[in-house]
Amino acid sequence: MLNFLGNLRWQDGVDIILVAIIIYQVVLILRGTQAIPVLAGLFLLFIAYVVARQLQFFTLEWLLDIIVKSFVLIVIILFQADIRRVLSQMGKKALAPGGINAPLTVEEVCEAADTMAGRSIGALIVMERYIGLSDFLEGAIKLDALVSKELLVTLFWPHNPTHDGAVILQGDRAVAAGCLLPLSRNPNLDPTLGTRHLAAVGITEQSDALALVVSETSGQISLAQGGKLKRDLTRLQLRQALQDLLETPAHNRGNWIDKLVRHFKTQ
Numbered sequence: 491m492l493n494f495l496g497n498l499r500w501q502d503g504v505d506i507i508l509v510a511i512i513i514y515q516v517v518l519i520l521r522g523t524q525a526i527p528v529l530a531g532l533f534l535l536f537i538a539y540v541v542a543r544q545l546q547f548f549t550l551e552w553l554l555d556i557i558v559k560s561f562v563l564i565v566i567i568l569f570q571a572d573i574r575r576v577l578s579q580m581g582k583k584a585l586a587p588g589g590i591n592a593p594l595t596v597e598e599v600c601e602a603a604d605t606m607a608g609r610s611i612g613a614l615i616v617m618e619r620y621i622g623l624s625d626f627l628e629g630a631i632k633l634d635a636l637v638s639k640e641l642l643v644t645l646f647w648p649h650n651p652t653h654d655g656a657v658i659l660q661g662d663r664a665v666a667a668g669c670l671l672p673l674s675r676n677p678n679l680d681p682t683l684g685t686r687h688l689a690a691v692g693i694t695e696q697s698d699a700l701a702l703v704v705s706e707t708s709g710q711i712s713l714a715q716g717g718k719l720k721r722d723l724t725r726l727q728l729r730q731a732l733q734d735l736l737e738t739p740a741h742n743r744g745n746w747i748d749k750l751v752r753h754f755k756t757q
Contacts, residue, residue: 528568532561595637595662596732602642603704603711604725612706613646614656614686616671617736621697623658630655630666637664646704656689656701672696676717683719690714700735702728 539554557564599615606613616623631652635641637659645652645667655668674691683691690701694714701714712721713731723731 532564595659596729596736598637598639599642599659599702599732600725600729601639603702603728605639605643606646606704607709607711610706610709611643611646611648611704612653612686613642613702613704614671614690615642615702616656616658616669616690616693617700617702617732618658618660619698619700619736621699623693623697623699626658626669626671626693627666630658630669632666633664635664637662656693674717679719687712687714687719691717691719694718700732
């Protein structure tokens, strides 16, 4: 043991720390998603492969050997959406502004949600953050309008063509209406949830967007983020949640170049 520790270089220590950080971050990203049970299943297959090899179960070993050798390809295919989301988030955070500072948009969205909740008008509003949502604009009604309470209520008014789809916001602009979003397949969600709520959770599983839902049956306001759904929010609770998630403190705004320039200016 002492000989082993004595042969360690400082590069080995840094290497171990970096690997531990990466594994920890991956676990944080995947925690609470469907990826965890799938990874657990793949791990059990690997254990079965080791056991079959030790016990010389040649046929079973041959079959599992094919799966083990294709492990990387299987992971890429199964988690392509998660991999894309993580890489996009990393790139956007490094190169794009560090958040959305849109207090007026938050106020207009909260007023619209409160109005529609009082009238039991169903709505699904998606607020883009770092990861772009251009893939979900195909087939939607393109807009380029300043976000306002009146606009949002009109778009979700019953019998309007855009009533059943989602509205996507980019900053203080409504860019599209009638958008179709992927539905979540998380088996742990409440089975009584409707299509709007499943779509809200689904889009936040595949991006870092926020999705606000107004229930058409109960008038309940919900907010989805990171595949999680907070239900039965009041207007004040919704406003606070959006402000916490969307508005960035002044010292954190800007991309990494802006932050570096500010750092040297303060020296």
